Amino acid sequence: MSPPSGTAHTSSSSTDRPVLLVTLGDPNGIGPEVVAKSVRPFAARCAVILIGPPAALRRWRRFLGAPPVPLTAREARTRRGRLHKGLYLIDPGTGIDVRPGRMTRDAARAAIRSFEIAIELLKAGPRKFALVTAPVSKEACLRAGFPFTGHTGDLGRAFRQRPLMLLMAGRLRVALVTEHIPLHQVPSSITAAGVLVCLRILAHGLFQMGGVPRPHIAVLGLNPHAGEGGRIGTEDRRIAAAVRAFNRSGPGRAEGPIPADAAFAPHPGRGTPDAYLAMYHDQGLIAVKREGVHRAVNLTLGLPAVRTSPAHGTAFDIAGKDRADPRSLRLALRWALRLAERRIHRPSAGDIMIS
Numbered sequence: 001m002s003p004p005s006g007t008a009h010t011s012s013s014s015t016d017r018p019v020l021l022v023t024l025g026d027p028n029g030i031g032p033e034v035v036a037k038s039v040r041p042f043a044a045r046c047a048v049i050l051i052g053p054p055a056a057l058r059r060w061r062r063f064l065g066a067p068p069v070p071l072t073a074r075e076a077r078t079r080r081g082r083l084h085k086g087l088y089l090i091d092p093g094t095g096i097d098v099r100p101g102r103m104t105r106d107a108a109r110a111a112i113r114s115f116e117i118a119i120e121l122l123k124a125g126p127r128k129f130a131l132v133t134a135p136v137s138k139e140a141c142l143r144a145g146f147p148f149t150g151h152t153g154d155l156g157r158a159f160r161q162r163p164l165m166l167l168m169a170g171r172l173r174v175a176l177v178t179e180h181i182p183l184h185q186v187p188s189s190i191t192a193a194g195v196l197v198c199l200r201i202l203a204h205g206l207f208q209m210g211g212v213p214r215p216h217i218a219v220l221g222l223n224p225h226a227g228e229g230g231r232i233g234t235e236d237r238r239i240a241a242a243v244r245a246f247n248r249s250g251p252g253r254a255e256g257p258i259p260a261d262a263a264f265a266p267h268p269g270r271g272t273p274d275a276y277l278a279m280y281h282d283q284g285l286i287a288v289k290r291e292g293v294h295r296a297v298n299l300t301l302g303l304p305a306v307r308t309s310p311a312h313g314t315a316f317d318i319a320g321k322d323r324a325d326p327r328s329l330r331l332a333l334r335w336a337l338r339l340a341e342r343r344i345h346r347p348s349a350g351d352i353m354i355s
Contacts, residue, residue, distance in 0.1 A: 016344060016345070017045070017046040017047070017085065017341075017344070018046055018128060018129070018130050018337065018340030018341060018343075018344055019046060019047045019048075019049060019076075019080055019083055019125075019128055019129050019130070020042060020046060020047070020048045020049065020129075020130055020131075020132060020333065020336055020337060020340070021049050021051060021118050021121055021122065021129050021130065021131045021132070022035055022039060022048060022049065022050050022051065022131075022132045022133075022134070022333070023050075023051045023052060023111070023114045023115055023118050023131075023132070023133045023134055024050060024051065024052025024053070024056050024057070024111075024114060024134050025052075025111055025114075025133065025134030025135045025136050025314065026107050026108070026110075026111045026134075026135065026136050026137050026140060026314045027052060027053055027055070027056035027096055027098050027107045027110050027111065028098060028099055028100050028101060028102050028103070028104060028107040028140075028314075028316065028319060029100075029134075029135055029136075029137065029313075029314025029315060029316055029319050030135070030312075030314060030315045030318060030319050030324035031052075031056075031134030031135050031136075031314065032052065032056040032057055032060055032134070033060050033319070033320075033322070033324045033326075034134065034310065034324050034325070034326040034328075034329040035050065035057075035134050035326075035329060036057055036060035036061070036063040036064055037060070037063050037324075037326040037329075038326045038329045038330045038333055039064070039087060039333065040063065040064060040065055040087070042333050042337060043085060043086050043087040044085065045085060045337065046085050046337065047083035047084065047085055047086060047088060048086070048087050048088065049071060049076055049083075049088045049089070049090060049121075050068055050087065050088065050089045050090070051089075051090045051092065051114040051115075051117050051118050052089075052090075052091075052092065052110065052111075052114045053091060053092065053094065053095070053096045053098070053110050053114075054089060054091055055096055055097075055098050056096070056098055056110075057089075058098070059320065064087060065087075066087075067089075068087040068088050068089035069086065069087065069088045069089070070088075070089055070091070071088040071089060071090050072090065073090055073117050073120065073121060076088070076090060076121055077120075077121055077124045077125070080121075080124070080125045080128050080129065081128060090114075090117060092110055092113040092114045092117060093113070094106065094109050094110040094113050096109075096110050100316075100319040100320025100321075101316045101317065101319045101320060102316070103137060103139065103140035103143060103316070104140070104144075105143075105144040105145075107140065108136075108137070108140045108141045108143070108144035108146055108148075109144065109146070111136045111137075111140075111141070112136075112141060112146050112148060115133065115136070115151065115154070118131050118133070119154070119155065119158045122155075122158075122305045122307075123158065123159070123305075126303075126304045126305035127305075127343050127344065128344075129305065129340075130305070130306035130307070130308075130336040130337065130339065130340035131305065131306065131307040131308075131336070132307075132308050132309060132329070132332045132333055132336045133151045133307065133308075133309045134309070134310070134329065135309070135310065135312060135313045135314045135315075136148065136151070136314070137313070137314045137316070138150065138180070140314075149180055150179060150180045151300075151307070151309065152165050152179060152300050153179065153180070155300060155303060155307060156302070156303070159303050159304060159305070161302050161303055161304070162197055162201065162302050163300050163301065163302045163303055164176070164198055164201045164202060164205070164300070164301040164302045165179055165298060165299075165300060165301075166202070166205065166275075166298070166299045166300070166301050167284065167285060167288040167296055167297070167298050167299075167311060168288075168296065168297050168298075168299065169288045169289075169291035169292060169295045169296035169297075169311070170291055170295055171272075172276075172287065172288060172291055173206070173274065173275035173276065174275070174276045174277075174278055174284040174285070174287060174288050175198065175202045175275060175276070175277050175278070175284070175301070176277075176278050176279075176280065176281060176284050176285075177189075177190065177194065177195055177198050177277065177278065177279050177280070178190070178279065178280045178281070179281055180281065181280075183280065186222070186279060186280045187222065187233070187235050190222055190235045190238055190239065190279055191238055192238040192239075192241040192242045192245070193242075194242075195219070195238065195239055195242035195243075195277070196242040196245050196246055196250075198277060199217060199219070199242060199243075199246040199250060199252075199254055199277060200246065200250055200251070201301050201302045202215075202217060202275055202277060202301065203215050203217065203246075203250055203251045203252035204251060204301075205299075205301035205302070206252075206274055206275055207251065208339075208342070209299075209339065212252075212274050213251075214251060214252045214253060215251075215252040215253075215273075215274035215275060216252065216253050216254075216255070216271070216273045216274050217252055217253070217254045217255070217273060217274065217275050217276070217277055218254075218255050218256060218258055218263055218270070218273035218275075218276045218277070219239060219242075219243055219254050219255065219256030219257055219258065219276075219277045220256065220257060220258055220259075220260045220263050220276060220277065220278045220279055220283060220284070221236045221239060221256065221257030221258060221259055221260055221279075222235045222236055222239065222257070222260075222279045222280075223235060223236055224259070224261075225259050226239075226256070226257040226258060226259045226260075227257070236257045239256060239257040239279070240256070240257055242254075243255070243256050243257070252274075254277075255270065255273070256277075260278070260279075260283050263276060264276070264287045288311065289311070293311050293312050293328060294312075294325045294327040294328050295327070295328070295331075296310075296311035296328055296331070297309075297310065297311055297328060297331040297332050297335055298310070298311050298332070299335060299339075306336055306339045306340050306343065307336075308331075308332040308333075308335045308336045308339075309332050310328035310329040310331070310332050311328050312328055
């Protein structure tokens, strides 16, 4: 690859290539490191715009080759169809003293502002831009006074759509009905209508991602033994109602509610589902993380745009030590590029949202 230098270049052939937006995440976490270790080969295929403070990349610049071309958010928005392949950088302009491994207000502010810029660009060109987000610490943001609860939820609010978090590790695919909420709020958040919407988004997304025409989805129960017909809670009756409704009219076949303790175990009568739908965060993600966090990737379904992320967090304990494994971030970049290319070259098949 020959990264651009000086001013940004343009090319008429750029119109059929996506543009990857990559936020650096918390500058004091491992985001800048794994991004720097990953983006160079992708910048040889399309324009890759990093969004974050330049200071966060200083210690990792040897992985980038030539320095990224400075770009403003306005330039990225107005020239998105003409940006030449290569590496670019938007400075959020927040200013920061990078202190790896530390939670600081400056770092949280830089991460939030970078994400806001990414959202603005994504909304301006949802079929041209694809977003990859490096990890942000929710705790650091809350300590600094920013009410950040997660990329997925904020993107859903920005697009006024119901997003669905899908984690993948190898052949395992797990989506979540609820995400980052306290465990005691989960039961009241499980409704038949909500589970049905998640099933439809998941089935539609699986078809657009891999051409699975009628995916088989295993739906996990909430209570022990999936409620035992109402003897152990009534929430699983709502899940069962959603499964029945989906099977009557949905683009796939759902099975459940299945007792969560047995859902991921081999079952000769069930076969291997194309995906699982879990009711809450740890119920689904334990299985994914067991496959290996560096083999996993997070995709957001239900939006009119592509967004992916690595399956790990900020890892403050190893930040700045050149010990971060970039494989999950590379998977996120690979999936973002793949899905974005589908949207450009096959627009009728590339939309992974559902109304």
